[in-house]
Amino acid sequence: MRKLTITRPDDWHLHLRDGEALKAVLPHTVRQFARAIVMPNLKPPVRSVAEAAAYRDRILAAVPAGQQFEPLMTLYLTDNTSPDEIVSAKASNFVKAVKYYPAGATTNSDLGVTDIRKCDRVFEAMQQLDLPLLLHGEVTDRHVDMFDREKVFIDRHLMPLQQRFPRLRVVLEHITTSEAVQYVVSANNIAATITPQHLLFNRNSLFQDGLSPHFYCLPILKREEHRSALLQAATSGNPKFFLGTDSAPHSRNSKESSCGCAGCYSALHAIELYAEAFASVDALDRLEAFASSYGADFYQLPRSTEQITLIEKTWRVPDEVPFPESPLVPLRAGQEMTWQLA
Ligand code: NCD
Numbered sequence: 001m002r003k004l005t006i007t008r009p010d011d012w013h014l015h016l017r018d019g020e021a022l023k024a025v026l027p028h029t030v031r032q033f034a035r036a037i038v039m040p041n042l043k044p045p046v047r048s049v050a051e052a053a054a055y056r057d058r059i060l061a062a063v064p065a066g067q068q069f070e071p072l073m074t075l076y077l078t079d080n081t082s083p084d085e086i087v088s089a090k091a092s093n094f095v096k097a098v099k100y101y102p103a104g105a106t107t108n109s110d111l112g113v114t115d116i117r118k119c120d121r122v123f124e125a126m127q128q129l130d131l132p133l134l135l136h137g138e139v140t141d142r143h144v145d146m147f148d149r150e151k152v153f154i155d156r157h158l159m160p161l162q163q164r165f166p167r168l169r170v171v172l173e174h175i176t177t178s179e180a181v182q183y184v185v186s187a188n189n190i191a192a193t194i195t196p197q198h199l200l201f202n203r204n205s206l207f208q209d210g211l212s213p214h215f216y217c218l219p220i221l222k223r224e225e226h227r228s229a230l231l232q233a234a235t236s237g238n239p240k241f242f243l244g245t246d247s248a249p250h251s252r253n254s255k256e257s258s259c260g261c262a263g264c265y266s267a268l269h270a271i272e273l274y275a276e277a278f279a280s281v282d283a284l285d286r287l288e289a290f291a292s293s294y295g296a297d298f299y300q301l302p303r304s305t306e307q308i309t310l311i312e313k314t315w316r317v318p319d320e321v322p323f324p325e326s327p328l329v330p331l332r333a334g335q336e337m338t339w340q341l342a
C-alpha cells in the first residue's frame with residue numbers, strides 16, 4: 001500500500017456559508033486543511049472589517065472541539081467600498097484579501113462591482129498597503145458566450161487593471177482556461193487558484209448520461225484542452241499556481257432544479273481529489289508544494305508545521321452528506337476513489 005505524507009494543506013478559496021450550513025460543512029474542511037481563505041459572498045455579503053470579525057467568530061465557534069483551524073477572512077468589494085475600509089482591513093491582521101465579483105456573475109453577487117474602474121481608489125490603497133485582490137475573472141456581458149467569459153475578462157479588464165496597478169498583488173481565482181494559464185505565467189504580481197473539478201473534468205461531464213447539475217459551477221467547466229493545460233500548470237512546480245477548492249455547498253434541492261445553483265461540493269474529499277488528478281499524470285511528488293507551500297508563500301504566511309497522510313486505497317464517495325434544507329451531493333458522489341486521507 002503506497003502512502004504519501006505531506007505538510008497539512010490550506011484551502012485558498014472556500015465557501016463556508018453561515019448558520020446551520022456552516023456547522024454542516026466546516027468539519028469537513030477542518031479535517032483536511034490548516035487554514036482557508038473564506039469567501040465573503042454571504043447574504044448580505046461581508047463588506048466591512050466589523051462584519052468579517054463577527055463572521056470569523058461564528059466560524060471559530062463552529063470548529064469541532066479539540067481541532068485547530070484558522071479562517072483567513074476576505075472583504076466583498078462593492079462600488080461603495082472606501083479606501084478607509086482597506087486601511088482597517090490591513091490593520092486587522094485577519095482580513096487577508098479583498099474579493100471582486102462582477103455584479104451578477106455568480107451566487108450572491110448582486111452587490112458586486114458594476115464597473116471595475118469605479119474601484120480604482122480602493123485598488124490604489126490596496127497596492128499601497130499590499131493587500132491582495134482576489135478576482136472572479138469573468139465578464140457578465142450577455143453578448144459574450146458563456147465559455148468565453150474568462151478569456152474576455154483577461155483582455156478587457158485584467159490586463160488594463162495590471163497596467164494601472166502594476167504592484168497590486170492579484171489572484172485570478174478558479175482558473176479554467178489555457179489563456180488564463182498563459183497570462184498568469186507571463187504577467188507579474190499575479191497567481192491563480194485551481195479547483196479539483198477543473199483538473200479532473202471537462203465540459204462533457206455536464207452532459208454525460210443526461211444533464212448533470214452537480215458538475216455545474218462557475219466558471220463553467222471547459223474543453224479537454226483547457227483541463228489538460230490546467231493540470232499541466234498545477235503539476236509544473238510553478239509557485240504561481242496553488243490549491244483553492246472553491247467548494248461551494250448548495251443543497252440537492254437547489255442543484256436539481258429548473259434553475260439550478262452553481263457550485264461543486266468538494267470539502268469532504270478535496271485533497272483526495274487533487275491526489276487523483278496529480279496521480280493521473282504521475283506527479284504526486286508535486287502535490288505537497290501546490291497544496292501546502294505556494295499559497296502560504298503568496299499570502300506571506302508561515303507554512304503549516306503539521307502533516308497529513310494519504311493512503312492508496314479504494315473507497316466510495318458517499319451519495320450525499322447531511323445539510324440543512326436537503327442533503328449535499330459531493331463531487332463524484334457514489335464513485336470510487338483511489339487515495340484516502342488517513
Ligand atoms: C460559488 C458559490 O456558490 O458561492 N459558486 C460556484 O459555482 N463557484 C460562487 C463562486 O465562487 O463563483
Ligand code: ZN
Binds near residue numbers: 013
Ligand atoms: Zn468561489
